[in-house]
Amino acid sequence: MLDRFDLLVIGECVADIVRSPDAADRVHPGGSPANVAYGLARLGHGATLLTQLGADENGRLIRDHLTGAGVDVRTDGSAAPTPSAVVALDGTGRAAYTFEITWTLGAVSLDRAPQHLHTGSIAAVMEPGAATVVAAVESLRTGATVSYDPNVRPALMGDHEAAVRRAERCVALSDVVKASDEDLEWLYPGQDPVKAAERWLATGPAVVLVTRGGDGACAVLPGGPVTVDALPVEVVDTVGAGDAFMSGTLHALAAHGLLGASGRERLRAVDRATMRDVLRHAAASAAVTVGRAGANPPDGTELDAALSRM
Template sequence: MLDRLDLLVIGECVADVVRLPDAADRVHPGGSPANVAYGLARLGHDTTLLTQLGADEKGRLIRAHLTAAGVEVRTDGSTAPTPSAVVNLDGAGRASYAFDITWTLGPVSLERPPAHVHTGSIAAVTEPGAAAVVAAVESLRAAATVSYDPNVRPELMGEHEAAVRKAERCVALSDVVKASDEDLEWLYPGVEPVKAAERWLATGPAVVLVTRGGDGAFAVLPAGPLTVDALPAEVVDTVGAGDAFMSGTLHALAAHGLLGPAGRERLRALDRATAKDVLRHASASAAVTVARAGASPPDPAELREALGRR
């Protein structure tokens, strides 16, 4: 692994109000980018999250959660309430969301340039903050690798054609892209996920990763796709599973020296054996997360244990 790799995540924090039938509501810190930052810090990386948090109880809960893992939280001084989402879980632990979110991210100065930038989800499509996110990525990508996860929330995406354009703009700025098969189905109805991923790969990324829930995941490389099976897990809920997959992906790429300005050229030559190892780590990270409540990604020991079970 690189001796020091500064990771910057740009995006929203969300207080997830988890609602189960015949049970009291539970509030969990959430938001896809925040979950990725938390997962990276849990795995030992120097991680900064550029976000917005209100001066309210939910904001204090989320900040404490992130800083306890070692995330450096940077905000733009917004006074808007902390975003929230009611998360309804069905009998199989699958989640649906109802959001109450304002995203108005403004510019924030950074003391040191990051080696890698991750963004996506609500932050990359919700204006006026989305414009600031894209501008930040554009300004940083010359000296940093970039990853992107659209993490599609249909009720927040706005007009479909415009949302697709925004997603494709972020894909074109990125070296690593991760999406779910459900994300791709919403963006490109009726198109096979592998074909949609190949379309994205042709616009600039070195690799596109696609998750398929219990059916595993695949990576699309210039040499073609490769797949891995999902790691068996007793599912409690799926909250944060995709985010744990993303943090596991970045963790594995960093371990192979494929992130940061010095790693970009090697990332562009990513071989199938290394890509498969990345998928294994990402899938194991997701498997740990679905086996417990909320977005709770693994620490290094838990990830090693999960990999040992494969």
């Protein structure tokens, strides 16, 4: 496991206002990068989150949520209100999002260089803050491995061609990329998700992970894909499932010594059995999350219990 503060996440926090039929609204701390940082802390890792939070009720809720799990929250001092999203759930628990968000992240100095950097989602596409995110990745990637999750939100992506270029730039800077089949369908309509992932793999990453919800996931490697089934679970909602998959992935990669500059070459030569174990951890983490309300990833004990059922 990496030492405390060696895992840095850069990205947005969002107050998820969860709205479902015949139920009162519920407010959950969210935001894809924030969820990943929270999931890593729940699994016992030291995680620093570089983000923006307003001095409002939602900002206080999110900060307390993150720091309560052990996340070191760093902000740029922006006075902008905390971003929010209305999360509408259908009868199956599938989520649709409507956002009220600005992202103007400025440069923040860090007192310690990370061994691994994770980013993605709104933070990597919405200007002017996205420029700060990409500059941080370019600056830190020599001494740190990098992971990226596009976590596509069509309403916030802007021009499609420009969004694809931004995503591909982040992919090329990364060692580990995770995307859902829905992300890839939006970016490359009508194309097979695994084929799209294979093209991404050729541009720089060591591995590209493709999630398929209840149909499991695969890791695209130079030697071909490795697959894992989803763990059967009664779905409460899908909020934060992909983020729990990502934190489970990073947790397992760290355990195998595949993160950090010293682990980069081992990651590029990772064997299929090790990657299957990483996928098992990721899928189990996601399964715990969809089995309860909100972006609520597992701690180590809960993850071990889920793994025992796979």
